[in-house]
Amino acid sequence: MKKVSPDLIRVVKDMNEADYAINIMLVQAYESLFNSDITAKQTILLEFVHKHGQLTVSELAERMKVTSSAVSQIISKLERAKYVRREINPLNRREILVRLDERGIEHFAKEEQMELSIIERFYSQLDYEEVVTMKNIVLKLKAIVEKELDEAGTLRDK
Template identity: 40%
Template sequence: MKKNSLLHMEIKQLSDLISQLFSDEIRNLVKDEEFVRLSSKQLMLLDLLYQKPLTMNEIAEAFQMTASAASQLVKKLEADNYVKREINLENRREIHVLLDTKGKHYNQKLEEMEMYILDKYYGKLENEDLIQLKDILGKLYHIAVEEQ
């Protein structure tokens, strides 16, 4: 076992526990919301579409599924106004999927809940601790990017 392997595992375990606690709290906050009935794949798609519209092929690739399965995933969300399809005006054979009214609402609520949780917990740390945490996470991020 390497010199700091135990320490690395303890850090990972704490990070995982914190992530799980935050996820559980978000789940409790959304339990009365309509989108609580959406599947994990549907929620993941809404998260991806929040970043940018995707083509059906990009959705199929992201979920490692067939184009037909991707179309079914989109169809269910489209029926409930979470997403909509638009023809790409530059390539009329290509269809873009983007967030519709309920999809935008979902992402807005998720952002609000995340900010609530971050303020609730990070707000209890001293400013110096937050700066140190940000610096350490930034260093770790840059190491990971360089190693790719």
């Protein structure tokens, strides 16, 4: 591993502290749009289903690095609350497909509304070129982290 300069450590710590502070301020400002009745694991499962449209229980278990039984318990709670629904896969009747249900769809509509509000209120005050540069730097860092974690064998689903 490379030796890192104290200057780099200070700059990254300052940046991380600012990012953390921004996230806290945004959570507080948009608290009414957040679902406090959803746990972290339930949120992760919802994000995977939203991202992929539908997934099987075993695909969710693999992506979340937990057992199918654990995923089924999470799904049961989300299903009772109408965030997801289970359906038998018509192509393979032994598989259960998980899709967003009405409250899951509403959840992501609110998330989209919140994201657009944040863009309009805050990002619009930056120059477009600054936002593009920031995006490119974040994507470059993401690629570095993915590569390192993949090589170490610790990379979870992207």
